[in-house]
Amino acid sequence: MIxxxxxxxxxxxxxGVEHVVNVQLSTEYGEFLAVGYLDTDxxxxxxxxxxxxxxxxxxxxxxxxxxxxxxxxxxxxHCECGxxxxxxxxxIAAEGRGVLIYLRGHEGRGxxxxxxxxxxxxxxEGLDTVEANLALGYPDDAREYGAAAGILDHLxxxxxxxxxxxxxxxxxxxxxxxxxxxxxxxxxxxREENLSYLWTKRERMGHHLPHLGGLPGTx
Numbered sequence: 001m002i003x004x005x006x007x008x009x010x011x012x013x014x015x016g017v018e019h020v021v022n023v024q025l026s027t028e029y030g031e032f033l034a035v036g037y038l039d040t041d042x043x044x045x046x047x048x049x050x051x052x053x054x055x056x057x058x059x060x061x062x063x064x065x066x067x068x069x070x071x072x073x074x075x076x077x078h079c080e081c082g083x084x085x086x087x088x089x090x091x092i093a094a095e096g097r098g099v100l101i102y103l104r105g106h107e108g109r110g111x112x113x114x115x116x117x118x119x120x121x122x123x124x125e126g127l128d129t130v131e132a133n134l135a136l137g138y139p140d141d142a143r144e145y146g147a148a149a150g151i152l153d154h155l156x157x158x159x160x161x162x163x164x165x166x167x168x169x170x171x172x173x174x175x176x177x178x179x180x181x182x183x184x185x186x187x188x189x190x191r192e193e194n195l196s197y198l199w200t201k202r203e204r205m206g207h208h209l210p211h212l213g214g215l216p217g218t219x
Contacts, residue, residue: 016041017150025049029089032100035155039147044105048151049089052097055156059181061098062160063088064148064169066106069113077193078120084186088163091184099155101148109133110142128200140205141168149176165207187211 018038025034032049039046054060065088071081085100092098108116111133119132130140152160152173159179162170163186170180190198190212201207 017046017147017154019154027089029086030093035151037147037151037154039105042105042147044103044147046104046147046151047102048155049092049100049102050155051092051095051099054097054099057156057158060157060160061092061095061163061184062152062157063092063098063100063163063186064145064173065100065102066109066143067102067104069107070116077191078123079194079197080188080190083188087186087188091163091186099152099157099160101151103143103145103148106143109140110144111136111138123197128204129197130200130204143172145169145172146176149173149178152178165201165209167206167208183208 016039018040019035020038021036023034023036025032027049030051032051035048035050037046037048038044063084065085066081068076068079068081070076071079071083072085073082075082088100092100107113108119111119115136115138118136119129119138122132122135123129127135133140157178159181160173161182161184162173162180163184164170165185165187167183170183174180185208187209195212198207198209198212202209202212
């Protein structure tokens with residue numbers, strides 16, 4: 001469990017993450033505690049945004065959000081990442097307590113920014129998001145969630161209600177010892193620009209996206 005006022009480097013060595021700093025962060029969604037971590041295995045820097053008292057530890061509304069510069073910072077309509085980030089922060093604030101973990105090193109489902117841009121170019125030429133990653137020699141999803149599990153452990157969170165449409169994410173966290181007490185969907189209305197992408201995530205990657213219904217898709 002974190003010390004709200006602490007800034008000491010408290011390591012959680014078994015998980016490979018090191019707690020570095022806490023600071024209050026005022027956002028348009030509310031007042032969060034920003035907790036910084038270093039992934040000592042990969043060198044990535046992660047941040048948890050903690051809202052309210054998560055010390056009870058059970059059934060904490062949680063989002064493990066993968067870094068997406070194009071979506072999160074620039075509002076790209078190629079994906080729904082930025083909208084999911086905003087929706088998750090609003091949901092956590094409305095709940096009165098919760099955690100959003102922002103995972104660096106997850107760009108492009110773990111392949112990096114430049115490779116993601118190359119994959120996006122291949123998608124513009126007709127490949128889907130899975131085919132594009134594979135064509136570049138990468139797996140369809142290279143993300144790893146050990147750091148997220150270590151952060152939750154450090155925060156004292158024992159079980160989560162996971163804000164996610166992705167069953168693989170739940171399974172990955174469970175493999176790292178996090179108990180998933182429920183999954184809360186983040187269903188963002190599709191756009192013309194990302195409909196094919198969302199269909200691919202549903203049909204080829206198993207994402208739970210029932211709101212797509214019978215909408216036409218190119219794939």
